[in-house]
């Protein structure tokens with residue numbers, strides 16, 4: 013029996029209405045002969061973020077747009093939950109697929125609330141219901157509801173991107189396609205938009221295909237990362253940890269960049285770091301005469317205060333913390349580098365000191381990472 017595509021209004025399942033997307037030997041050849049995508053086969057699993065990453069011109073956007081039929085494949089098939097997209101008429105197909113692009117692509121003459129309510133309006137929802145939904149979504153993406161009455165030009169780039177995400181979510185589509193959605197904003201805003209996408213996804217479990225040329229963004233956001241090379245060939249498909257530790261070939265290795273080793277640390281937990289508990293003191297004067305090069309002053313409620321050295325106990329030096337067992341080795345290493353002591357302060361989830369990871373402990377752990 014042939015299954016039918018029910019767009020954004022299919023029956024809810026336990027996991028919501030996410031869909032699996034399958035590329036089955038897909039090729040796109042433009043009329044001028046350019047092969048943008050070459051025999052691409054992969055799966056974007058239900059409820060996960062699959063990232064397409066690669067250098068300019070490697071066919072990322074073309075691949076993405078073939079999913080919602082803004083571009084049709086020349087050969088091969090793309091399936092949504094087993095239904096070939098070529099058999100679904102584009103408006104029906106797109107009802108179940110949210111689409112977010114760079115610089116948001118908002119309608120300049122529509123207020124923010126009406127931009128977000130665009131799809132519900134098109135679907136024939138009554139105005140009040142569509143606007144109520146839009147107001148709800150503005151909150152979901154972290155925008156002040158007071159922005160609802162503004163026009164896009166009255167918003168910052170980052171705020172416009174949030175509106176773009178809210179608009180894509182308006183009809184609660186099971187699939188979201190995101191084409192370089194955060195690349196036009198500054199790095200700080202970009203980081204917060206990425207963090208919010210991760211948070212949103214942990215609640216919504218959409219099937220997301222995300223295009224970027226930024227490998228750090230790919231590694232941060234992707235459950236799976238597809239690295240494409242120019243000519244539209246898949247170079248590697250792997251989870252970020254595997255990608256960093258086992259790049260398939262020189263192209264992928266080079267694309268991952270020289271700090272691949274450091275980035276790998278973000279997937280390695282800090283639970284195995286050996287901690288010392290004998291390096292904390294309640295007052296800097298207790299440092300005098302100690303044989304240790306550095307001691308950590310801790311407040312009565314067990315919070316870190318400062319590093320002191322027995323040679324200059326009056327000089328309080330900065331410290332860096334990591335949550336032991338919860339943060340990654342990368343965060344622990346960063347914490348160590350923030351301080352002249354070279355040691356990282358391990359705290360629990362409440363911020364109380366549980367011990368200190370010395371340089372030796374850090375060396376041991378890093379040696380294990382290098383071996384493994």
Ligand SMILES: Nc1ncnc2c1ncn2[C@@H]1O[C@H](COP(=O)(O)OP(=O)(O)OP(=O)(O)O)[C@@H](O)[C@H]1O
Nearest residue numbers: 042044046048067068069070071072073074075225
């Ligand atoms: N309409 C078109 N006609 C001919 N060639 C095209 C067309 N659109 C894209 N291409 C070519 O197809 C290839 C893939 O383009 P695509 O936009 O998918 O790449 P991309 O990886 O998204 O690039 P970027 O990161 O620069 O956006 C490129 O060589 C591009 O020049």
